[in-house]
Amino acid sequence: MSPEMQRTYDVRVKEFVPLLPPQALKEEIPISWTAGDTVIAGRKAIERILHKEDPRLLVITGPCSIHNEEEALEYAERLNALREAVSETLCIVMRVYFEKPRTNVGWKGMINDPYMDGSCDIVEGLRRARRLLLKITEMGMPTATEMLDPISPQYIAGLVCWSAIGARTTESQTHREMASGLSMPVGFKNCTDGGLTTAVNAMIAAGSPQSFLGIDADGRSAVVKTTGNQYAHIVLRGGRRPNYDSVSIREAVDQLRAKNLLEAIIVDCSHANSSKKYQNQARVWQDCINQRLDGNDAIVGLMLESNLREGNQKLTDDPCRLAYGVSITDACISWETTEALIRSAHEQLLRSRRGNSGDAALSGNGRYKVAVTA
Ligand SMILES: O=C[C@H](O)[C@H](O)COP(=O)(O)O
Ligand SMILES: C=C(OP(=O)(O)O)C(=O)O
DSSP: OHHHHHHSSSSTTOOOOOOOOOOHHHHHHHOOOOHHHHHHHHHHHHHHHHTTSSSSEEEEEEEOOOOHHHHHHHHHHHHHHHHHHTTTTEEEEEOOOOOOOOOSOOOOOOOTTSSSSSSHHHHHHHHHHHHHHHHHHHHHHHHHEEEOSSSTTTHHHGGOOOEEOTTTTTTOOHHHHHHHHHHSSSEEOOOTOOSSSSHHHHHHTTTTTOEEEEEETTSEEEEEEEOOOOTEEEEESSSSOOOSSSHHHHHHHHHHHTTTTOOOOOSSSGGGTTTGGGGGGGHHHHHHHHHTTTTTOOOOEEEBBBBBSBOOOOOOOGGOOTTTOOOOSOOOBOHHHHHHHHHHHHHHHHHHTTOOOOOOOOOOOOOOEEOOOO
């Protein structure tokens, strides 16, 4: 480019690092028939739940963010066994989140910075994300992720059954346009202050055909024309106050009904619904199960932030010294708590379906005691 053309461009860009085209990564790590079957069946099951053709409760559970493949695979193996055991009442999908939206700055997830040292080797991040999604879907485990960067779906979306647009990006036109072309159901979080209107508008925009700028499978910049995503739905994650209680659910249903949108709500038991205290997730979970048992079919799914071990840890200069199975972003509930919550919900839903009387109560330490009465 001539100097007079160049002098007004890229004033603050240090470097352009070439990225391999999506097609090249798909050929390097090809989707298998088994993985493809998991994705297709997972998407179908979620679509049927959103349309209330499948009475099961959708459960999206897993780490706040993935930073270590070995830990993610151990979690996936445990969850997959549990998924099969409770599949009569629950449709379990694993959170496999590689992209983290930050309130200001911080580690932005495995795709952005796989070595967690600021080197931001995004090519390696995309490779690791795709490889891990492939391994998890090959187990038969359906996957969920947040789509944050509008380019990355081209590299990984074929291995994802459900995706979220986060609270910080639900108002973004770019993300709504992207969602209109995504192949899986997309949940829009309410925005961080708790307002639902942004998510409702996002559902309308994502449900409509859109034309916007993107890239194609060969990595060429392109005008992307979409059909609209008829499975856009809302995810309540709380805001200035929690919004999982029955009054908030009613309010959300009223807003959805007024716009003729899917009256299918997923409640995120974490984030502002738990006041960012992982110990509160159990309470939110049981409240929503109770609402379901009381006949409220608007809540079709629940989300948990869960990891092998509870809590979280700070990411320091030496990632090798991180504790195994502990989140480096939001604090999570442990595997043991997750399993107890899921098994308890399964038993309560089974009993209710069979018309048996039963009682599930929260014990003092936040774990469930399930007492079946004759
Ligand atoms: O789910 C994760 C976090 O809540 C989200 O990425 C924001 O994190 P931050 O406020 O720590 O940046
Ligand atoms: C970032 C997340 O949620 P939210 O957008 O609701 O903050 C998340 O689920 O990881």
